[in-house]
Amino acid sequence: HFLRTKIAPLVLDPARLHDDTYLADSLADYRALYAAYYERCKRGNSPAMRDANPVVVLVPGLGRMTFATDKATARIAGEFYLNAINVMRGAEAIGDYIALDEQEAFDIEYWLLEEAKLQRMPAPRPMVGKVALVTGGAGGIGAATAARLLKDGACVMLADRDGDVVETVRAGFAKQFGKDVVRAVTCDVTDEAQVAAAFAECAREFGGLDILVANAGIASSAPIEQTTVELWDRNFDVLAQGYFLTAKHAWPLLKVMKEQGGTSVVFIGSKNAVAAAAGASAYASAKAAANHLARCLALEGAPEGIRVNVVNPDAVIKGSRIWDGDWRKERAASNKIDAGEELEAHYRNRSMLKRDVLPEDIAEAAYWLASEASAKSTGNMINVDAGNVQAFTR
Template sequence: MLPQANTFHHVSYLWDDAKAAQFDQLPQADREVALLIYRSNLLGADLRLTNYGGGNTSCKALANDPLTGQPTPVMWVKGSGGDIGTLTRSGLAALYVDRLRSLQGVYRGIEHEDEMVELFNHCIFDLASKAPSIDTPLHGFLPFNHIDHLHPDAAIAIAAAKDGQRITEELFGGQIGWVGWQKPGFDLGLQLKQCLDENAANGIQLRGIMLGSHGLFTWGDTAYESYMNTLEVVERCAEYLADNYGKKGAVFGGAKLESLPADARKAQAAQLAPILRGLCSSERHMIGHFTDDERVLEFINSSDLDRLAPMGTSCPDHFLRTKISPLVLEMTPDQDVTDTNAIREQLTPAFEQYRAMYQQYYDTCKHSNSPAIRDKNPVVILWPGVGMFTFSKDKQTARVSAEFYINAINVMKGAEAISEYTSLPRQEAFNIEYWLLEEAKLQRMPKPKPLSGKIALITGSAGGIGKAIAKKFAQEGACVVLNDINPERLDGAKEEFVGLFGKDMVATTLLNVTEFASIEDALKASCLAFGGVDIVVNNAGISISKPIAEHSIEEWDRLYDILVKGQFMVTKATVAVMRQQALGGDIINIVSKNALVAGPNNAGYGSAKAAQLHLSRLNAAELGGDHIRVNTVNPDAVISDSNIWAGGWAEGRAKAYGVTVAELPAYYAKRTLLNEVILPDDIANACFAFVGGLLSKSTGNVLNVDGGVAMAFVR
């Protein structure tokens, strides 16, 4: 087979004959399924072909019926949820083809088509397979061995154009059929088959079908033929759009304003993000995402923004993740946004108007059995000249929402270039958004973890206690901002966390707690990555244990700069962001048993810890009105994986107590009431106790995690 890579300019040819040949020795059905998965992963790897989680693919082959042992036609199709780019066999639903098609005999019409989903279960061939999705009949009624249903921007631009049907017929010489907009389901599957049959009756063998405002169906007798057919059809659509850009005039009516320079855009976005996050979190804590992608800037800076943005999107996949329409901020790009109260006062009416619009949309379109209204806040927020913010329940959803709105921008751009863009009618959009089947899917989702929707910054979190705290918070659902003064250690921690929790749960930034500018930069990074910050743990520190005669002034200053001044400056910068959000927050200070217990050779460290403890009390007293809780965790002798033992501290403490360094763990354990060794995970658990929800009305507390040291009892 000749290489095809140079054939395409708007999509990527990724097929590798050698990889595909690896499946040749498998039984026929297993081979077809393996090729289906291979093809799906290739298609999903090119976002120009389909968006994350969008589209579905299938194959049909003969497999032995487990009851009769006789060959029977079986269809494997992407199951409910999932993403074709990462699809595995466990993500496929396997159904008897004959049983699925026989459901036509019990179909009672479009008003009852939701009930057909339950009947899909009677068609299951592999009982261990994924639950069938609503798109199952769209594949089942078509006779082809391999089918691709994708949402390429180039194809949807034609499908969403005012005269998309005419353009499709002319562009493909009648070889691509057309089915007008219809909500996915059993009826749409029947319409696809009808379109195919009617064209065949007229002597036309279709190579695909365009779904109005929705997407594209293509197929082939083999996995490779389906793959190539898909690439060729999408390439032709994209070429057509490219040839027409500019023929009707400037894209989106031309630029209405210019963007700020890149650095200025980031600075403005970081300053405004916490305010927007607070306004978007009126019903639940949201996580944010920001992008100033060139495609976004071209759209939001254009003359047509005010006309096109309120129309919303066309493709159901786009709409479900971006809501009925975006909120466009009436702000100049260079507007001063440092006065939080003034900006919130300016923006609050816009959010109230959006919520009222959404309420009216719900009230106007709802049915007697519609689910209750969901969060009325916008998902997509556009700031002309700066960029796009998206807010959702977690970072991945917020990021994907941004990707989908960029898809929608691409669709609007293409449709406007060749014709006129049309969006889904409001009622049709509502029927998708509040579809009972979608609601059932939402209800099946796992219960949010305690820290879902929260953003945590733990100073010194690339190792030791700080990393243990960050790991615990991420395990409980928080987005974490890892930081350190050591870039190599920070890179290692990021790699570990991405491997454990995925790229959307972690951001990194260098942070020196003795430099206020560094602290502010770290918080800006948090605001750009996630929209703000909810939990800050002052953990960064050093330890110096020396007799007073040997303790230098420079060492004294280092202790107080890092432990006391560092805690003060991080708290000061954190409070500014938390007040922008107006959502309250948690500040936890990792102090020490030494803040309360006097011991030898410890004047600098012990007094600095005492200052940290009292500073915590003072901050708790001051910040309660902002609903910002300030609490303290007092560890002692955290030896395992802790940086505190570096720099001679272990030797100093061993000398003070008259034991060897090797004997220190046992010495510390034996002097506690519980005779326990304290680990970084113990400190992490204590921090989680303060922020996990059960102590949301507690502030100014000290939680000892020292195995029980009577002299360190607060009372």
């Protein structure tokens, strides 16, 4: 099991876990001890020293934590170490447990045949080791974005106010991508306690956060004289305050990742955030507020290595939970057309490219903004709308 767990765990004092200096010093001490162990035991043909950080961390009275480059490897390391504990207990029940000699343990950990196998392994996918939280994760754009991240190796926490639906989406992804890499949490982004709990759950399950995709949304359509205060507030609660709360509670997790290359926030905006929309003032105004929030956060986040960008979709009708509701009927009525294929044709034909915009199209843009490919981009907006001159940003 040394191949999975290293020769020794890091043991932490539970009374000092609140002390960041203690944690940093403990990790530094472990790395120094591991390097000294390597130097003592290495042979002339030994492979180079691998990552000196601990895999297994024990906190008396709290439990066991394991760390690795991906969730599955961390889980397996935990299972191996639990088996090792059971062997030790069994040995102590009938006599004394005697550990392997240090040199023998080293020779197992740095076995040349194992090293040869490691060298033949394919390069990791681009998102391996990354953790993402996607709000509105049960909807069309949210689920498509999660799938795109999962495809390239990310771990994803799906957050959605509809617990049953998001669990169904999670179960489907678990079958497709593996049970280790996807979790789900019920979260209404207008409820600060639920938002805070969602990020706490993400940290517990995956160890942190690298990517936030703020996507939870609603849509409404009404002339100004028919726009009630309740309708106005509902749009701002979800689309403006919801994005604010999501970013606020993601921020502490995102900040600590600066030394590991920084992090990314992607807001899913709307064409209506930059183009005026008659009969949808509440929705368009709230979306505009969220987009300007993203600009403000890009300024705040840059010194912390946090990039903040926006994807502005338009008329993502197919596969959309929002368009399956009253919004579809309202927009059809506003345009005086049928709510079925005629509505889809209307939005397709009004675009410059005369093409449908699908959830997967938005997901591809969100993925790019979340990835290292856009590492030098922040404060930007990408329109994915098949072309709309009103939405040109310059």
